Amino acid sequence: MSKFQLNRRTLIKSGAAVGAGLALPTMFTSSARAYLNEPKGGTVTLGFNVPQTGPYADEGLDELRAQELAVQHLNGEGDGGMMNTFSSKALKGNGILGKKVQFVTGDTQTKSDAARASAKSMIEKDGAIMINGGSSSGVAVAVQGLCQEAGVIFMAGLTHSNDTTGKDKKANGFRHFFNAYMSGAALAPVLAKAYGTDRRAYHLTADYTWGWTQQESIATATEGMGWETVNNVLTPLASTDFSSYIAPVLNSGADVLILNHYGGNMVNSLTNAVQFGLRDKMVNGKQFEIIVPLYSELMAAGAGANVRGVYGSMNWNWQLQDEGSKAFVKSFGEKYGRPPSNSAHTCYVQTLLYADACERAGTFDPCGVVEALEGFEFDGMGNGPTLYRADDHQCFKDVLVMKGTDNPTNEYDTLEIVEQTPRSQVEYAPDHPMFAGGELGQCNSGA
Amino acid sequence: MLGLSKKDTTFLLIVIFLTLATPILLQPFPENSALAQFNAGYPDLMQRFAIFGIFAIGFNILFGLTGYLSFGHAAFLGVGSYSVVWMYKLLSYNVLPGLILAVIVSGLFALLIGYISLRRSGIYFSILTLAFAQMSFNLAYSVLTPLTNGETGLQVYTDDPQVLVSEGSPLSPHFFGIVMNESAKIDVGGWQFTFSNGYYFCAIIAILVFYLSMRIFRSPFGVMLRAIKTNQTRMNYTGLNPRPYTLAAFVISGMYAGLAGALLAAMDPLAGAERMQWTASGEVVLMTILGGAGTLMGPVLGAGFIKYFENIFSKINDNILHTWFSALPDGLEDAVVFVLHPFIGKGWHLTLGLLFMLVVIFLPGGLMEGGTRIWNAITGKNRKKKQDADHHPKPSAHVN
Numbered sequence: 001m002s003k004f005q006l007n008r009r010t011l012i013k014s015g016a017a018v019g020a021g022l023a024l025p026t027m028f029t030s031s032a033r034a035y036l037n038e039p040k041g042g043t044v045t046l047g048f049n050v051p052q053t054g055p056y057a058d059e060g061l062d063e064l065r066a067q068e069l070a071v072q073h074l075n076g077e078g079d080g081g082m083m084n085t086f087s088s089k090a091l092k093g094n095g096i097l098g099k100k101v102q103f104v105t106g107d108t109q110t111k112s113d114a115a116r117a118s119a120k121s122m123i124e125k126d127g128a129i130m131i132n133g134g135s136s137s138g139v140a141v142a143v144q145g146l147c148q149e150a151g152v153i154f155m156a157g158l159t160h161s162n163d164t165t166g167k168d169k170k171a172n173g174f175r176h177f178f179n180a181y182m183s184g185a186a187l188a189p190v191l192a193k194a195y196g197t198d199r200r201a202y203h204l205t206a207d208y209t210w211g212w213t214q215q216e217s218i219a220t221a222t223e224g225m226g227w228e229t230v231n232n233v234l235t236p237l238a239s240t241d242f243s244s245y246i247a248p249v250l251n252s253g254a255d256v257l258i259l260n261h262y263g264g265n266m267v268n269s270l271t272n273a274v275q276f277g278l279r280d281k282m283v284n285g286k287q288f289e290i291i292v293p294l295y296s297e298l299m300a301a302g303a304g305a306n307v308r309g310v311y312g313s314m315n316w317n318w319q320l321q322d323e324g325s326k327a328f329v330k331s332f333g334e335k336y337g338r339p340p341s342n343s344a345h346t347c348y349v350q351t352l353l354y355a356d357a358c359e360r361a362g363t364f365d366p367c368g369v370v371e372a373l374e375g376f377e378f379d380g381m382g383n384g385p386t387l388y389r390a391d392d393h394q395c396f397k398d399v400l401v402m403k404g405t406d407n408p409t410n411e412y413d414t415l416e417i418v419e420q421t422p423r424s425q426v427e428y429a430p431d432h433p434m435f436a437g438g439e440l441g442q443c444n445s446g447a
Numbered sequence: 448m449l450g451l452s453k454k455d456t457t458f459l460l461i462v463i464f465l466t467l468a469t470p471i472l473l474q475p476f477p478e479n480s481a482l483a484q485f486n487a488g489y490p491d492l493m494q495r496f497a498i499f500g501i502f503a504i505g506f507n508i509l510f511g512l513t514g515y516l517s518f519g520h521a522a523f524l525g526v527g528s529y530s531v532v533w534m535y536k537l538l539s540y541n542v543l544p545g546l547i548l549a550v551i552v553s554g555l556f557a558l559l560i561g562y563i564s565l566r567r568s569g570i571y572f573s574i575l576t577l578a579f580a581q582m583s584f585n586l587a588y589s590v591l592t593p594l595t596n597g598e599t600g601l602q603v604y605t606d607d608p609q610v611l612v613s614e615g616s617p618l619s620p621h622f623f624g625i626v627m628n629e630s631a632k633i634d635v636g637g638w639q640f641t642f643s644n645g646y647y648f649c650a651i652i653a654i655l656v657f658y659l660s661m662r663i664f665r666s667p668f669g670v671m672l673r674a675i676k677t678n679q680t681r682m683n684y685t686g687l688n689p690r691p692y693t694l695a696a697f698v699i700s701g702m703y704a705g706l707a708g709a710l711l712a713a714m715d716p717l718a719g720a721e722r723m724q725w726t727a728s729g730e731v732v733l734m735t736i737l738g739g740a741g742t743l744m745g746p747v748l749g750a751g752f753i754k755y756f757e758n759i760f761s762k763i764n765d766n767i768l769h770t771w772f773s774a775l776p777d778g779l780e781d782a783v784v785f786v787l788h789p790f791i792g793k794g795w796h797l798t799l800g801l802l803f804m805l806v807v808i809f810l811p812g813g814l815m816e817g818g819t820r821i822w823n824a825i826t827g828k829n830r831k832k833k834q835d836a837d838h839h840p841k842p843s844a845h846v847n
Contacts, residue, residue: 053796105762107793113722114721116717117491117757121491124491125489138598138599142600207588209598236585236589438605
């Protein structure tokens, strides 16, 4: 080993080298601009960040289909879909503010880190001015935080946790999808009517943010109508076999099982529960029932016959008969040969809402867009009259209570609409305890 | 210079040059050309190159020198990130306290895990480290949620104490006022080069720790570590106790991993539990093997290679393919896109896996061996082809 000798000469030399290295980045001052990724030239780039691999990949791919469709409609290709039924008429089918819409895609892998990396690359490399997508609340919260720091708009996709517009809300982030509180508020009266008011409920809950907030919301709502919560067992997100969690349910004296699971978890836990014969049991003199508070078409298809008669809630369903839904289902079906899922719907609507907000604001500047979206009332997007509340950037609209179809007629006919719960019934105050703790902060345009 | 031999000094200078010129070197295609898709010179990816380079350099000190294969290094990565974010929450967005704390905490953590795991070697050691990492992941994910914020990841909220924050201090990570996510863009002809503060911060730290690892490789301590890899039994018979050396190597490489994790959070103020998952531990093993275990530069190359695939190939979608091949006749275009489809976008794992197999089968010494072979072919040295001295024992002399 050679000796490490430090004399005056080498010290000065290395000192100068290190100094030059440190000074290098500061030699260039950042160029002045109005806001981050201001579109120059004839195009504007949107970033679609969805899970293409991992447990929620099916949802992600359906979101991507809808986002592509939205871009087509914005650019005036195809039949225009919901642009024809949308109450705001600012969009003309010539892109956004006259600029042709382009998009880039990325894979979130259903991991916060990977999602942020892919969103960052869209913002830094491709110059995306808006990020849309996400199919998990953890990812949505992480990417929302990133967009706030970077200075672009985040239009959340499928995220159902109360935290997204609760304690983790951000000025640059907007959610069209409903949340766990709304699921509880919509489901409780229907459940009371169907199963009575003296039930004993046992919860199995996915052990992460979304699971916790949904469990809290459903337990509060059902207790409010007289049900008793017997137990709440947290299950790891990575579980694939729930048999060991189902067995104790039988001996607990509970007569309702509530599965706060989503995606593959829900398919497996529901299948396990049905295999154990829970639904054929009589407990406390009542028929044993299972409830899945958050439904999706893709999950229902995965669980097959096991969902028959099981209650749950949804943001939107392709069977709705209003003009907006019909127009969207028609153009989606013509392009892809299948009805859209509710995650596809929310991403499509979010993309149009963003474009419309830019048109109305007359700029892509995130602060202008935030202003245009806050307190925005619209209709014709499939959910009836909807409000983007300024206090927390959450959309307020009707919620669907669903039930597994008893006699499906085709492969997409898995769920039927039980009730369209009116918006007034699922509204809550911005400072509701389940949503308390965060603040929106200031809009950031990245300038 | 700096206690290195002439050859090593040249090597270090080349590495310094390459690192500092990365924003230019990774931007070979003009902005508007079809190949601009393959440019990698944007801050986030360059930062990742440097950070995962540090992670792999540290891992190589353990795996490349002593041969102990740890499957739990991601745990230190996560610990580093959490330390930094906590410093943001409690003190301020200055990254320095966090970096120092991260290195200390991950060192202590490595001491604990190393002390227990190093009682065994070989596959048992790997399994023990894997178990510890998985345990840390599960703790971070669902048990220690007040500390880690669970699956959502730890982030800074507006109501955090941040006692050192004063009026006008930056609202994102900075190093004494040099804000990490600020950058300067320079347009030269059709090219756009981004010089980001964050990247240069990582790059300078990477050069420093690269130098440190070079010194370790060339030191008597490094020779001792190689001896452990070559023949531990013989070492025991000679009367040397290998445990303190392996433990030291384990702690050093744990501190490297902690530093890398800290830098991840310094570039992007969020720490997620997935950083500790076994897939992340496996990734650094792949990086090291892909680049060339036991070589100085190999792990850095491997890290760059994997991160490039993860970030560039995963973003190529069918639309982009169609624009590339739009010159071909329609039927043929669709056919080409159909064939390439499984390898791009969500199929980037497949492409990477195939390349990994090719490298492991044909270049057991990793990318570095490929580089050496090409270099030898150019300079005509292939006659006296030297076996990779770094990790093959020399045939022992008959007369001892």
